[in-house]
Amino acid sequence: MPGQENMTDVTVIRGNVYERLSHVIDPEIGRSVTDLGMIVAIDVAPSHSTEGVRAPGRFDVTVHVELTVPGCPLTQTIQDRIDEAVASYPGLELVPHIEVGAMDADKLTGLVSSLKAERRENPFNKPGIKTRIFAIASGKGGVGKSSVSANLAATFSALGYDTAAIDADIYGFSLPGLFGVHSQPTNLNGMLMPVTAWGVKLISIGMFAGADRAILWRGPRLQRSLEQFLSDVWWGQPDVLLLDLAPGTGDMAISVAQALPNAELVVVTTPQPSASDVAVRSGLVALQVPLKVRGVVENMSYFDHAGERLRIFGEGGGTRVSDRLTDALGYDVPLLASLPLEPDIREVGESGRPAVLDSDGSLADTPLASSFTALARRLIG
Structure with missing residues (x-):
């Protein structure tokens, strides 16, 4: 089928990018951004020039991130680490784009509850x-x-x-x-x-x-x-x-x-x-x-x-x-x-x-x- 090879590439890239993001550590909590549920979606698409011509081996990668709180003081640090993880992908040129949001109240409550249950008091x-x-x-x-x-x-x-x-x-x-x-x-x-x-x-x-x-x-x-x-x-x-x-x-x-x-x-x-x-x-x-x-x-x-x-x-x-x-x-x-x-x-x-x-x-x-x-x-x- 036309484009199936590209779709396979995109699927593989998406999985590999997610695996690379599992090594990006939230500097406050000390856990990976994937373990914390901060990565909600990864979109991968072939890059095209302004004339609409596809750039071989080049992909745009949009990572949708939900931070624990709006205006997190370490937002830029987290973004920089995600950028580095995506841009250093071997063998291909991946152009990172990051869409930042914040967890809703229910998701944050669940995360905090799990952390507290794991830690237990002192x-x-x-x-x-x-x-x-x-x-x-x-x-x-x-x-x-x-x-x-x-x-x-x-x-x-x-x-x-x-x-x-x-x-x-x-x-x-x-x-x-x-x-x-x-x-x-x-x-x-x-x-x-x-x-x-x-x-x-x-x-x-x-x-x-x-x-x-x-x-x-x-x-x-x-x-x-x-x-x-x-x-x-x-x-x-x-x-x-x-x-x-x-x-x-x-x-x-x-x-x-x-x-x-x-x-x-x-x-x-x-x-x-x-x-x-x-x-x-x-x-x-x-x-x-x-x-x-x-x-x-x-x-x-x-x-x-x-x-x-x-x-x-x-x-x-x-x-x-x-x-x-x-x-x-x-x-x-x-x-x-x-x-x-x-x-x-x-x-x-x-x-x-x-x-x-x-x-x-x-x-x-x-x-x-x-x-x-x-x-x-x-x-x-």
């Missing part, structure tokens, strides 16, 4: 969970705990780990500013998509309306905030989850121990005795709750200037904390890293980019980035 307490969880703690404010959390998360991501971070410092949240985040999480019928910045999936109370007001939560309400961050946010299955805790040994540390008994505590201190003495108390919380202290990070340990290493804040604080926690807890609590004092941490961090990264998101070629890389590798090892 996803990080399932047997066999692969995620390594590090809770970053300090005895007092001002030691750079949040900067350590942000740069460590960015380092893990740049090293190729699927990385998530929760700003569990409800009172003094700072991760949104350190990552340059000014948007809110996408809400899919009550399930939140974390905001991704510099490769890290983030959630913070600072991303929500009214977050600039003073927060006076305690007890059950504070614990519920962490539970919501864990169970009402679609995290997927990250390799690493970091929690930036509030300073001290208050309610949030206890909530973390209850919600994430597999978390490992990393205590941040500075060299001077006043900071290290208080830091010990944040590690000793492990005597009251089932948390293992993974180790100690000494921040602002030294400053290299004109070939001379200056110990501006003294020295030995990290070692003191390590030794005292090892004695008190009965197992080795090592000094994991001594991080340099770098003006870039403040200057670059305040611009919304973790200081360990270059502007393209790769790890910078600096002593600071090298220190964080060694720390990340030691933690994950």
